[in-house]
Amino acid sequence: MGYDVHITRKQHWADEEEAATISLAEWLAYVAADPEMRLDNHAEAPVGDTGTTPGVESQGLSVWLPYSKNGRAGNYAWFAHEGDRVTVKNPDEEILGKMLTIAHALGARVQGTDGEYYDEVAPLFANPASSSTGTWADAGLRNFQTFASAGAAEPLLQALAEAGIPYHTTFDTGQVAFDPSFANNQLTSNFTVQLALVDFERGTQLLNKLNQHALSQIDPDHYLFRFTDEELMDIVVKPDEWxxxxxxxxxxxxxxxxxxxxxDTLQLLRQRRVAELAQPDQDHKSLVRSGYLSAMLGGIIGIVVGYQLYTSRKQLPTGQRVYAYSPTDRVHGIRIMVLGICVFILVMAARLIRLMED
Structure with a gap:
């Protein structure tokens, strides 16, 4: 049967009475947002020397793509959702590192069959293969909700404090809203509340409770009363834009x-949108070409463009961050950076030689 290790929110993964679960919808949303994971819902593996490959159908069954041993003897790094948790059979240290990363993002822990916690010895299972995606950094703060003023955010801040959820606020008045007619040019102010990624779900629940109370005091002339059904549906499917x-x-x-x-339908629609937003931006041929040209002409601008192509990320409505550019564009980014650095060194060396000759 092997040895199972679980990503769980329970004190003990086998406690059926405890309600702290990781739902299938939540797991599917995580898989859709993590470029290292692929949802298969099906797995096959050889049995001994028989050559047979029995198939297993399981909703939520996903594979961790960067695993160094994928494909050996037909085995892969499978992550299975089992009702209220995510389970991996016989994980090695490399897979345990990824499990710790996922658990951190989901606000859960990694627990063995006998109840032992692996996150208590997390440094032993640090996962260098995942470090490039910044998943350990997902414990950092993310923009949760933006308000027009600090006063408008006060009810949420008070609710967060009462719930014991740590938060951080930022106030930005440096963005100019430009009107070509020059009639309404002014500085826009944004008061932003930031939360750790693991607190997004609890923060959303608190915000929903506050809004239920506010709905009873809505002005009858509110602009949404004039929206069509399709426009209202677009709002509930894209809550991050409103x-x-x-x-x-x-x-x-x-x-x-x-x-x-x-x-359930609303959750599915939002998950589908998150999956679409998680896809890298496409068609940046002009940016890539300008990056190569800049790198060859002088180096500095090319280095900046290459760095942007390789490192730029975008934040999803779930708070997670994924790379903004495709793997192909990111490879171009590395090449542009290297080319730019080489040209810059050559230019500086030529100038130094010329100075020495003078």
Whole structure:
């Protein structure tokens, strides 16, 4: 049967009475947002020397792509969702490192069959293969909600403090909103509340409770009352593009109009959108060409362009960050950086030689 290790939120993974679970929807959302994971829902593996490959169908079954031993003897780094947790059979130290990374992102822990916690000895299983994706850095702060002023954010800040959820705030007044007519040019101010990635779900629950109370005091002239059903549906599917109150009101209006959407359907639509947003931006041939040209002409600008292509990330509505450019563009980014550095060194060396000759 082998030895199972679990990613779980429970004190003990086998406790059926404890309600701290990792839902299938949550796991699917994580897999969709992590470029290192691939959702298969199916696995095959050889049995001994028989050559047979029995198949296993399991919703949520995913493979960790960068695993160094993938494909050997037909084996892969399979991560299986089992009702309330994610399980891996017989993980080695490399897979344990990835499990610790996932557990950290999900606010869970890594526990063996006998109840032992592997995150208590996390440094022993540090995963260099995943370090390039910044997954350990996902414990850092992410923009959770933006308000027009600090006063507007006060109810949320108070709720976070009462729930014991740590937060950080930033206030930005440096972005110019430019009107070509020069009639309304002014500085825009954004008061942003930031949370750790693991606290996003709890923060969302608190925000939803606050908005339910605020809905009873909505002005009848609120602009959303003039939106069509399709426009309201677009709001509830894209909550990251609207205020939390707008999302709650849009959902309420849809229900009143007989267009209510089940939570499961809404979750699926949002997961699909997260998966689409997680895909790298496409068609950057002009940027790549300009990067190579700049690198060959002088080096500095090419280095900057190459660095941007290779390192740029974008934040998903879940708070996770993924690379903004495709693997091909990122390879070009490395080449442009190397070319730019080489040209820069050559230019500086030529100037130094010329100075010495003079």
């Amino acid at each position: 205020s939390a109150l707008d999302v709650a009101l849009a959902g309420q209006l849809l229900r009143k109009r007989g267009r209510d959407v089940s939570p």
